Amino acid sequence: MRIFITSLLLLVSPTIILANDQLIPVSEKTKKTAALLRDSALKNNSAYEILSSLTTEVGARHPGTPGEKNGIDWGVRTFKKLGFDKVWTEDVQMNGWVRVSETAEVMAPYYQKLVISALGRSSSTPEGGLKGDIVEFETYADLDKAAQGSLQGKIAFISNRMERKIDGAGYGPANIARTKGYMAAAKAGASALLIRSIGTDDHRNPHTGGTNIFKGVTSIPVAALSNPDADQLERLFALGHTPKVKLNIKTKDLGPIVTKNVIGEITGREKPNEIVVIGGHLDSWDLGTGAVDDGAGVAITMAAANFIKNTVKERPRRTIRVILWGAEELGLIGARAYAKARQEDGTLKDHIIGSESDFGAGPVYGLKSSEHVAPKAIHVIDTMAGLMGPLGVTRRSGGTMGGPDMIPLHALGIPSVGLMQNGEDYFDLHHTPDDTLDKVDPKMMRQNMAVWTVFAYIAAEWPGTFK
Known part of the structure; x- marks a missing residue:
């Protein structure tokens, strides 16, 4: 409730000074562009098409299996095909297990x-x-x-x-x-x-x-x-x-194996070293084809970043980094490795805000922000929610860690948002043979992509800091 009340104060008093930092508004140009992106995304099927490709050309992606390797190759190939500016993989050490x-x-x-x-x-x-x-x-x-x-x-x-x-x-x-x-x-x-x-x-x-x-x-x-x-x-x-x-x-215990995080970037025009993180986890269980868990999140975030790249006249100020985390299902292994690597290479400080899509393909209905989002930036989250309103999204109180694979970054103080999906039927399919593409509604994928496009664009374009 404190966060919600603060957000209202910021909306009605944009000149409030907090911690010697003047609030930086979201420009009318940025809001107009975000709205155009939102409306155009509702007519774009690229997220569903990416998901269809992943589940048809690869299928299940359990660590230590040929499907997992094919999924990693698919991720690299698809990022490059879409024209992402930078594409790479990072090794993740783990102990493998298969049924x-x-x-x-x-x-x-x-x-x-x-x-x-x-x-x-x-x-x-x-x-x-x-x-x-x-x-x-x-x-x-x-x-x-x-x-x-x-x-x-x-x-x-x-x-x-x-x-x-x-x-x-x-x-x-x-x-x-x-x-x-x-x-x-x-x-x-x-x-x-x-x-x-x-x-x-x-x-x-x-x-x-x-x-x-x-x-x-x-x-x-x-x-x-x-x-x-x-x-x-x-x-x-x-x-x-x-x-x-x-x-x-x-x-079968496979012993030590190597999986990978697959990463693609849309490089920012002014602040390329500042990073907005979005993504989903690439691995899946072996029973279905990993459509809702978490092929949908992979496809939604890849499509959103690509849509921004292909639609706006100039790149956003910051870099949008799409991470396809590995080995989430066995304990956030890829996410923990990613966070540790950022501590070691000194780039953790460059991570401005992030979120993961990992709750299927149901419609987004709410937007939360974590406690790490600075009071001076709460109005930006409120602006995002306002622009998402026509999509059925409302601003919600309460905290978030930004999704399972954001937990290690959240623990290190990185701000995050939670894009809350309707998951009433998610656990009918979760981790079962029924986790297949036919359970996904293309219309809902378009709504998700539109929501994520608004978040990623404003987070990358707004010149202020979320910390």
């Missing part, structure tokens, strides 16, 4: 197959699989209270459900089962862990995702059940049964 196969069956009281997906970094079951009685825990917190050794020879099952929210707010409370459940199950002596998929759909498509591995904790197989199969286990418990399940999971 090989996975099956699950209820052996008793009634035989039936279950549909599962191993979680990222899960270990394999012993040769031939493992069997065990299922012990249900309604939440991660309940499992975390289990006594050491109490689950010896058993399979733990966390049955908590994710709540559907427009902003994805139900994800964090549910996702702890995926990220930390492994540790709690292993400490209690469980042979394996099953979790209800962290998703909001009722399809028989399990949602994969990475799990955290902790030093000193025994490695056990971990998998997500499709939501209908999780319901099936719960019904068996309700009938008074203790289901016995057989799991056969094979995964």
